[in-house]
Amino acid sequence: MLEQTRIADNGKPRLVIVGGGFAGLELAKALRHADLQVVLIDKQNYHTFQPLLYQVSTAGLEADSIVYPFRKIFEEQDNLFFRLATVECVDTDKQILETSIGYLRYDYLVIATGATTNFYGNNLIEQSSIAIKSIEDALSLRNTILTNFEKALQIDDEEQLNSLMDYVIVGGGPTGVEIAGALSELRKHVFPKDYRELDFVKMDIHLIQSGPRLLNGMSEEAAVKALEYLERFGVKVWLNRRVQSYDGYTVTLDSGEKFISRTLIWAAGVSGAPIKGLRKESILKGNRLQVDIHNRVSGYTNIFAIGDIAAMITEEYPQGHPMMAQPALQQGRLLGKNIMHMLAGKPLQAFTYDDKGSMATIGRNRAVADLKVFKKEYRTQGFRAWLIWMFIHLISVIGFRNKLFVLMNWMWSYFSYDKGIRLIIGKKHENVPVEAVTSKTVV
Structure with missing residues (x-):
């Protein structure tokens, strides 16, 4: 199976992050000084500040006010490579990701795919x-x-x-x-x-x-x-x-x-968005991945999950941590430190959520x-x-x-007392067609 993403091996361990939301972004930043080859994959070429999406939908903000290009964010981070792609599946035995632009080998894989809307089967x-x-x-x-x-x-x-x-x-x-x-x-x-x-x-x-x-x-x-x-x-x-x-x-x-x-x-409601190819035993209710206190996915030693997709079951959080920005940011930050500790042969630090x-x-x-x-x-x-x-x-x-x-x-x-961005540009959602009742009489 050939690698087709044109990212040359440089002799350093390769860590692949799937998803550039709050968790993936924070992890990538935390690894800026790591002796690693970091690859970030996302289906968009920008990070979205999701808490303000509702203001875009109600004409309060321009769309480009709450997005920022990944390449701009990481323009000075030499150890990071960004690829615009979707991940189709993972072969955990061969440690290879199949993406929409080809195959990509990894030494460490971090799943930060976030969540998708849950319609509860309707x-x-x-x-x-x-x-x-x-x-x-x-x-x-x-x-x-x-x-x-x-x-x-x-x-x-x-x-x-x-x-x-x-x-x-x-x-x-x-x-x-x-x-x-x-x-x-x-x-x-x-x-x-x-x-x-x-x-x-x-x-x-x-x-x-x-x-x-x-x-x-x-x-x-x-x-x-x-x-x-x-x-x-x-x-x-x-x-x-x-x-x-x-x-x-x-x-x-x-x-x-x-x-x-x-x-x-x-x-x-929301549901996790796991990658195909992971063992079914690792996927819990709500399509979240079961992780340990170090965010390692259950059943794997070199695959991690952070953010909304990760379900760290504890006595305080029997359903996993809330699917919000703060747990994602904190997990991404700590995992960055823990990966540095792994490379240095140091003990890992357990995740403790600081609820703000x-x-x-x-x-x-x-x-x-x-x-x-x-x-x-x-x-x-x-x-x-x-x-x-x-x-x-x-x-x-x-x-x-x-x-x-x-x-x-x-x-x-x-x-x-105004919302100045009342523009109809692009797609709209249309249900039952409206038969406009109009008169051809000149008025």
Whole structure:
């Protein structure tokens, strides 16, 4: 089996990282001084700051403000090679990856493929809804929202009109809550100016949550406040409900309630994205890879997994660590140190998650934050939490230019009550075709 990726062996051990999300990126940076040949493989040529995808989808930010090219990030890291490719499978006996651009040998393999949207086996919902896991998803949702209102201008039928103006969001976690809040801001401040002929009192935003509260994983105080803010913004929150079916037009809940909407936004769950060829015994429920305290995949000595794909089962985290940015960053950082220790023949350090807390923003001047500072819990809501949320996300965006553009967009939106990126460019998601009711009479 010949290697075809044109990365010449230089006599050093080769470590291949599959996935350039938070975990893979942090690991690659941690290995900048390692005596290794590091190869990073990703299906995109850029890193995406996923926590702000919802702002791209609701016209708050440009797409290029939250992405950054891998080659720019690692332009001064001589031991790293980047390849734009998808991984098809792995041969763990021969230590070879099969990719879309050829075969690649490895000495150490790190799987940081993250997670994909979990539709829980419902193919119809998967085909008809919109998830937000990538820049393409976010742009598709933005295009769909704006196109819906352009079409609504041509509709006389009340039900057809409502189907275009109403939105159903499934999932009461941070993503669902933040999208609902952003849509409510657009409904109040932006859309009435753009589409003056439409009555936005008729625009309903439904948020469906399967459990008895929002923001699982955060404090009860944060959940109560988030619900209060959303209801104050006019979002209709439905707790203890599950979406039973969706055909692109009618949303049916397990309670029997039904909504009419052309746009269902799916933020209800994620599943790991393992590589084909790994032993089935290593893959747990939710398609996550079982790893030990050093992030080594169960059953292997030279294969590791970090980030959302990794399930490190402990007494404190019986389902594995939360699938969020902080565990991924910390695992990537520590694995970098441990690999250096392996090469030097030193003992490895066990991973211990330093929980820094969670945050979610609900809209203008409204957010909830459960923070842990110096091992002390600090909870706040409202304007203060909103400022903390903005500061932490701003400093986490990669690249000075991106930080500047994000800050400028936020300031413009805050003082002008406007979202300036209302452009329909590229693909959109379209369910039931709309038969525009138009008149050929000149008006």
